[in-house]
Amino acid sequence: MSLKDRIAFITGAGGGIGRQTVVALAKEGVNIVLFGGNNLNKLQESALLAQKEGVKTWIFEGDLTDDNILVNLFEKAISVTGGLDILINNAGMAYSAPIEQTDVEIFDKIMKINARVPFMLIKLALPYLKKSTRASVLNVASVVAHAGYPLQSAYTASKHALLGLTKSLSAEVYKDGIRVHAVSPGGVYTDMVKVSRPDLTGEGMTKPEEIAEIITFILKHRGNAVVDEIIVHRANKQPFLI
């Protein structure tokens, strides 16, 4: 299916996976709303790369974990685009520490950006997605959504929540023709990993471009075979041991 002239909203659009997804979708002719945290430069760089492919872009910057900001940014975006066909919940935050050293405030923050923000955006987007002829929601989960990872309790809990949300949503809206997917990467060499796992060097790790390619494939494919969720492990991990 051609994605040309579709409208995608993507969170975390200035980050590693977000930026490459913006570029990959722009190459398919998708017009893109870029949501980011508080780094306007990163969002502008992503938007410029997309514009080089000849598509329209709109930037909406702000802390999405603030409910008022989130609703306000979403409504502003809708007022300029008139609707959307694709929602990609990609913004996220990781944290690596033993449970005893994971403050409940960190837990709340991670649950908010990784699970509550996607929940809220999905609720806001659904009336518009239902009007689209080929609507998709794609949530960027993680391998930690599928297993119990030590030293990552808050992150693991949040991504299990996001995967659960993905499954329920998918079952609820398939009658409306809305396809819902989860992509669960293993280690991707982005700023998130560089900060949360300084022990990793990038050797054998997935490139954000590779995840963007997979996301684009899933969104483009509109046949009778549907990819619900896809787990992507990195090359230097033993297969099937996520």
Ligand SMILES: NC(=O)c1ccc[n+]([C@@H]2O[C@H](COP(=O)([O-])OP(=O)(O)OC[C@H]3O[C@@H](n4cnc5c(N)ncnc54)[C@H](OP(=O)(O)O)[C@@H]3O)[C@@H](O)[C@H]2O)c1
């Ligand atoms: N890298 C990996 O190994 C890996 C593996 C599995 C899953 N993932 C998932 O992939 C997604 C993208 O991560 P990444 O690796 O590309 O990391 P990244 O480069 O750090 O990007 C994360 C993005 O999330 C945005 N974000 C974080 N908190 C936000 C907030 N409160 N409001 C708005 N935006 C916020 C950041 O925006 P600002 O920079 O503007 O704050 C940033 O653009 C995340 O959901 C992550 O959990 C990553």
